[in-house]
Ligand code: HEC
């Protein structure tokens with residue numbers, strides 16, 4: 001009897017010593033799967049991993065996107081990124097490209113993942129990119145950015161977006177943003193309430209002509225800092 005128990009004890013210990021490395025390997029595998037996961041519905045995946053595995057397909061690995069369909073996120077203000085992701089998640093921001101692309105992607109993000117995603121992109125260095133628009137467009141845009149257009153009641157953009165278009169808190173960085181994306185968003189604001197958090201921009205953009213929009217977009221796209 002005793003010998004049997006002793007043998008069972010020994011074989012249990014043997015089993016444990018065989019199993020331990022397997023269990024360890026298992027947990028390592030689970031860990032490295034989490035590090036490479038594309039599962040937007042798993043709250044345990046970090047914001048950084050989602051940025052690299054999922055968001056990178058459109059916004060670039062470091063938030064420097066190539067196509068103007070996808071806004072640059074590198075160096076964007078964390079407070080702004082966080083507010084936009086929550087705006088997509090709650091369906092408050094409902095401009096057409098926003099709901100087509102970003103509603104589904106943000107649906108299951110947790111507040112923690114959103115904070116991590118925002119600080120991931122805010123910490124990236126924006127990449128310089130080639131000028132969009134002519135030198136004359138850029139100069140006309142600079143005038144609007146710095147002085148507004150008093151003749152048709154347009155506020156100077158720098159007053160909120162900063163001298164260098166760097167943004168501040170929930171006011172977005174515009175420097176180095178794709179001109180076509182800036183044009184598209186100014187038209188979103190002009191249409192009205194598709195971005196309720198941007199109500200102030202509906203007032204600001206109301207009297208901008210198509211020419212003004214093109215110029216100011218070319219100017220902010222040209223800013224590098
Ligand atoms: C399939 C392409 C695609 C993927 C993948 C994608 N996005 Fe987007 N994202 C877009 C598009 C398109 C827009 C612009 C929407 C618009 O015009 O309103 C956008 C807009 C945004 C904005 C608003 C930026 C601004 O300047 O207002 C943020 C923030 C954002 N995405 C973050 C993310 C994050 C974080 C992920 C990963 C969880 C992600 N995106 C994945 C296509 C994508």
Ligand code: HEC
Pocket residue numbers: 071083144145154155156157158159160161170171172174182185186195196197198199200201204216
């Ligand atoms: C009174 C402050 C204020 C002024 C002046 C202002 N903005 Fe804004 N702007 C904002 C705020 C706040 C937002 C963020 C809106 C939101 O959260 O949806 C914004 C957002 C934007 C966006 C969207 C960026 C993105 O990534 O989607 C663009 C483009 C923009 N502003 C351009 C301009 C231009 C061009 C001017 C000057 C003609 C200007 N703004 C003047 C406060 C201002």
